[in-house]
Amino acid sequence: MAEFRRGYGAAPWHLLLLIGCFAVTGWIVLRLAGEPMAGRMLIWFLGAVIAHDLVLFPVYALADRALRAGLGRRDTPSALNHVRVPALAAGLLLLVYLPGILGLGDGVYRAATGLEPRPLLARWLAVSGGLFAVSVVVYALRWRRRSG
Amino acid sequence: MPTEPPPQPGDPTPDRAGPGRASARSGPSAGRTDPHGYAYPARLWRALDRHRPPGVDATADAWRSPVRGPWLTSVLGAVLLATLPLVFVTGLLDWIAYGPRFGQAFPPDVGWLHPPVFAWPTRPAWLFRLTQGLHVTLGIVLVPVVLTKLWSVVPKLFDWPPARSVAQVLERLSLVLLVGGILFEIATGLLNIQYAYLFGFDFYTAHWYGAWVFTAALVTHVAIKLPRMVTALRGPGFARTPLDGTRPEPADPDGLVSRRPGPATMSRRGVLALTGGGALLLAALTVGQTLDGVLRRTALLLPRGGQPGAGPTGFQVNRSAAAAGIQPADTGAGWRLTLRGGGRTVELDRAGLLAMAQHTADLPIACVEGWSTEQTWTGVRLRDLAALVGAPEAAWALVRSLERAGLFRQARLQANQVRDPDSLLALQVNGVDLSPDHGYPARIIVPALPGVHCTKWVREITFEGRADG
Numbered sequence: 001m002a003e004f005r006r007g008y009g010a011a012p013w014h015l016l017l018l019i020g021c022f023a024v025t026g027w028i029v030l031r032l033a034g035e036p037m038a039g040r041m042l043i044w045f046l047g048a049v050i051a052h053d054l055v056l057f058p059v060y061a062l063a064d065r066a067l068r069a070g071l072g073r074r075d076t077p078s079a080l081n082h083v084r085v086p087a088l089a090a091g092l093l094l095l096v097y098l099p100g101i102l103g104l105g106d107g108v109y110r111a112a113t114g115l116e117p118r119p120l121l122a123r124w125l126a127v128s129g130g131l132f133a134v135s136v137v138v139y140a141l142r143w144r145r146r147s148g
Numbered sequence: 149m150p151t152e153p154p155p156q157p158g159d160p161t162p163d164r165a166g167p168g169r170a171s172a173r174s175g176p177s178a179g180r181t182d183p184h185g186y187a188y189p190a191r192l193w194r195a196l197d198r199h200r201p202p203g204v205d206a207t208a209d210a211w212r213s214p215v216r217g218p219w220l221t222s223v224l225g226a227v228l229l230a231t232l233p234l235v236f237v238t239g240l241l242d243w244i245a246y247g248p249r250f251g252q253a254f255p256p257d258v259g260w261l262h263p264p265v266f267a268w269p270t271r272p273a274w275l276f277r278l279t280q281g282l283h284v285t286l287g288i289v290l291v292p293v294v295l296t297k298l299w300s301v302v303p304k305l306f307d308w309p310p311a312r313s314v315a316q317v318l319e320r321l322s323l324v325l326l327v328g329g330i331l332f333e334i335a336t337g338l339l340n341i342q343y344a345y346l347f348g349f350d351f352y353t354a355h356w357y358g359a360w361v362f363t364a365a366l367v368t369h370v371a372i373k374l375p376r377m378v379t380a381l382r383g384p385g386f387a388r389t390p391l392d393g394t395r396p397e398p399a400d401p402d403g404l405v406s407r408r409p410g411p412a413t414m415s416r417r418g419v420l421a422l423t424g425g426g427a428l429l430l431a432a433l434t435v436g437q438t439l440d441g442v443l444r445r446t447a448l449l450l451p452r453g454g455q456p457g458a459g460p461t462g463f464q465v466n467r468s469a470a471a472a473g474i475q476p477a478d479t480g481a482g483w484r485l486t487l488r489g490g491g492r493t494v495e496l497d498r499a500g501l502l503a504m505a506q507h508t509a510d511l512p513i514a515c516v517e518g519w520s521t522e523q524t525w526t527g528v529r530l531r532d533l534a535a536l537v538g539a540p541e542a543a544w545a546l547v548r549s550l551e552r553a554g555l556f557r558q559a560r561l562q563a564n565q566v567r568d569p570d571s572l573l574a575l576q577v578n579g580v581d582l583s584p585d586h587g588y589p590a591r592i593i594v595p596a597l598p599g600v601h602c603t604k605w606v607r608e609i610t611f612e613g614r615a616d617g
Contacts, residue, residue, distance in 0.1 A: 006187060006188070007187060007188040007314075008187060008188070008313065008314055008315050009187030009188075009312065009313020009314055009315035009316060010313065010315035010319075014315055014319075014372065015315070015318070017367075017368045017371055017372065018318040018319065018321075018322055018368060020364070020368070021322050021325065021364045021365055021367070021368040022318075022321075022322070024360060024361070024364035025325055025361050025364060025365075027259075028261075028357045028360060028361055031259060031357070032353070032357060035349070035350075035353065037348060037349035037350065038349075040347060040348055040349050041347075041349050041354050041357075041358075044332060044335070044336070044347055044349075044354075045328045045329075045332045045358070045361075046324075046328060048328055048331035048332050048335055049324060049327050049328045049331060051331075052298065052327070052331055053298075053302070053305055053327075057298070057299070057302055068413065078413070080413055081413070081414060081418070084414075085422060085425075088422065088426065089425070089426060089429055092291070092292055092295075092426045092429070092430070093429070093430075093433070093449065095291070096288060096291055096338060096430060097342070097433075097449040097450070098338075099338065099339055099342035099343070099344035099346075100342045100344075100449055100450065100451055101449065104339075104342070104343075104344035104346060105339075105342045105343025105344040105345075105451065106343075108343040108344070108345065109343045109451055111471055112343070112466070112467050112468065112471050113456070113465050113466070113467070113468050113471070113585075114465070114468035114470050114471065114585065115456050115465070115468075117451060118451070118453075118454070120448075120449050123448050123449060124449060127433075127448065127449070
């Protein structure tokens with residue numbers, strides 16, 4: 001047992017679990033291999049990881065770094081989180097409702113329902129503007145309380 | 149605030165010496181005897197450690213957040229562990245609600261990944277509205293939790309050497325399945341409910357199998373990491389630590405804690421509040437698509453928020469008559485409903501149906517995309533129609549639409565769905581005749597049945613088999 005641990009780097013149950021995990025995935029891969037669109041599924045699966053880890057994360061981390069560099073920390077109260085919070089909220093809404101905001105599904109929606117899709121870009125801008133406005137008001141109140 | 153936090157009581161000397169912080173990075177899941185934690189083949193891992201690609205040391209030093217650490221990651225992990233199973237189970241329930249016994253669930257052939265199937269009940273009438281609304285809403289609401297969880301562990305992605313044992317190589321491969329799986333499910337789900345089929349593959353197949361890949365990886369991950377999570381949550385908590393008192397945790401075996409932490413700009417509870425706030429914001433902008441009345445308008449950024457039309461038939465339409473290719477001539481005075489069963493065939497026109505006993509029921513119509521709406525439907529009970537052709541004990545009914553193409557131009561109903569007193573061939577809604585887009589001259593409405601199986605523009609119902617035999 002100790003020999004196994006030293007060689008493999010973990011207990012035997014660790015290996016068994018992972019074999020089980022890869023067996024399920026392997027079975028699914030074999031099953032989907034015949035699908036005409038299997039290649040696209042694989043691209044989207046791995047693409048999602050790359051898009052998050054190597055695009056989305058670096059972009060928001062760098063934006064945050066720039067923000068921290070730009071907003072002096074010595075301000076009391078600090079304005080940093082009053083920009084961060086609404087920016088993250090607006091970004092989150094954009095990310096989740098992106099297909100609708102960009103109108104990517106408008107054609108399908110119109111064809112299926114005969115209805116005109118609602119213009120969502122303006123709404124997202126309005127909601128985001130509202131979030132920033134609330135943040136500015138809260139900041140102003142904190143500032144006044146601090147100095148008043 | 150100081151850049152380097154003062155040592156905390158009980159803080160084991162953080163191992164910041166030498167390249168690679170060897171002892172700080174391999175956990176008990178990667179048991180080690182080698183002083184550097186290398187398992188077989190140690191030579192390979194050592195060589196990797198020595199040949200450091202440009203940038204890995206700079207990256208390892210670039211993680212500044214003092215709040216990253218086992219506690220924050222464990223809290224987020226616990227939230228996901230409590231909620232993701234609900235998303236998974238409601239997804240399976242959706243598949244079962246589609247009627248796999250009749251080959252109506254998608255994907256139809258799932259091999260041994262076949263959940264136990266039961267006859268989908270008709271009570272409570274809001275069952276499918278609830279399960280599918282929960283599946284979609286919770287899936288959306290958990291997006292910020294998933295993103296924060298990934299943020300909390302992202303330094304590990306850039307760890308060097310990437311592994312110190314075969315165990316770690318395999319575990320990291322399973323993490324590709326875990327992270328890829330959850331992101332794939334989120335992306336395909338979000339695109340599907342917003343009608344943007346950019347991916348070009350079959351949504352049902354991809355979302356179904358993606359869920360299984362993710363679940364297998366999640367079970368593995370939880371089994372390996374659960375002790376770590378429990379330890380971190382049992383240890384000192386930070387839920388009440390304000391910003392001023394926010395310090396990094398002691399160096400952890402997983403290397404989540406920053407080696408060169410910067411000053412705290414947000415407390416741990418601040419990060420959790422921000423994540424929870426994001427979740428609440430999404431909930432507030434999503435839940436409206438499952439509600440009626442003024443509250444429906446709160447789903448500001450979703451295609452199914454609000455009421456598209458005016459009057460009693462102004463509620464949401466999944467598929468219009470024009471899209472289904474229904475000609476006015478097909479639904480005019482010449483329209484007949486054909487009923488078959490027990491060797492008999494009966495034809496009825498709309499006046500004939502209206503002359504039968506009419507029943508009214510408030511029933512929701514709920515879509516797999518998560519939106520739903522409750523309306524007041526009036527029509528003939530399906531069991532009365534079954535009795536009319538002498539098949540009151542039918543085991544199932546096959547309903548055919550005037551629609552000639554399309555995945556849902558026909559649907560099979562189970563015995564309990566035919567017999568429920570509120571299961572109707574609806575002729576009217578909210579006191580007026582059905583509009584063409586809502587299925588005029590007649591449509592099916594059955595409690596707790598997925599919307600796409602509430603066949604519109606019905607032309608024929610065949611009652612078959614005997615429920616008891």
